[in-house]
Amino acid sequence: MKSLALVIILSVCAGCATPSREAMATADYGPYPTDYEQQIKQVIEPTLRDPWSAHYQFTAPQKGWAGGNALVTIKTRYGWIVGVSVNAKNGFGGYTGWKQYSFLVTGGQVLDISTCIMTGLNPTAGFADQP
Numbered sequence: 001m002k003s004l005a006l007v008i009i010l011s012v013c014a015g016c017a018t019p020s021r022e023a024m025a026t027a028d029y030g031p032y033p034t035d036y037e038q039q040i041k042q043v044i045e046p047t048l049r050d051p052w053s054a055h056y057q058f059t060a061p062q063k064g065w066a067g068g069n070a071l072v073t074i075k076t077r078y079g080w081i082v083g084v085s086v087n088a089k090n091g092f093g094g095y096t097g098w099k100q101y102s103f104l105v106t107g108g109q110v111l112d113i114s115t116c117i118m119t120g121l122n123p124t125a126g127f128a129d130q131p
Contacts, residue, residue, distance in 0.1 A: 059083035063128035079106025
C-alpha cells in the first residue's frame with residue numbers, strides 16, 4: 001500500500017514544471033505585502049481550536065511562484081511566499097507545538113502552499129531567486 005502511494009506521488013511529480021528563468025524575471029509579483037501577517041492570521045485562525053492562544057512567527061516575504069501539476073491544471077501564479085510557524089492550544093488546553101506553513105500572498109489573496117514547500121516532493125511552488 002505504501003509503495004502504491006509513493007508511485008502515485010512520483011507520477012504526479014513527473015508532470016510538474018518550474019517556470020523558466022525568463023518567466024520569473026519578467027513576472028508581476030505585485031507590491032510587497034505590508035499587511036501579510038493579518039491576512040495570513042485570517043486564513044489560519046478558523047482552523048484552530050483556540051485561536052486566541054495562538055503564537056505566530058513569520059518570515060519576511062520572498063518573491064515566489066505556485067502552479068499546477070499533472071493532476072491539477074492551474075495557471076502559475078507569482079507573488080510573495082511567507083513562512084509561518086504557529087503554536088496554539090488544543091482541546092485539552094495544552095500547546096500543540098510549532099507547526100510550519102507556507103503561503104503565497106498575491107493580488108489580495110492568500111494561498112496555502114505548505115505541502116508544496118515542506119515536502120519537496122511536489123515542486124509546484126518555489127522561490128524566484130533560487131535556481
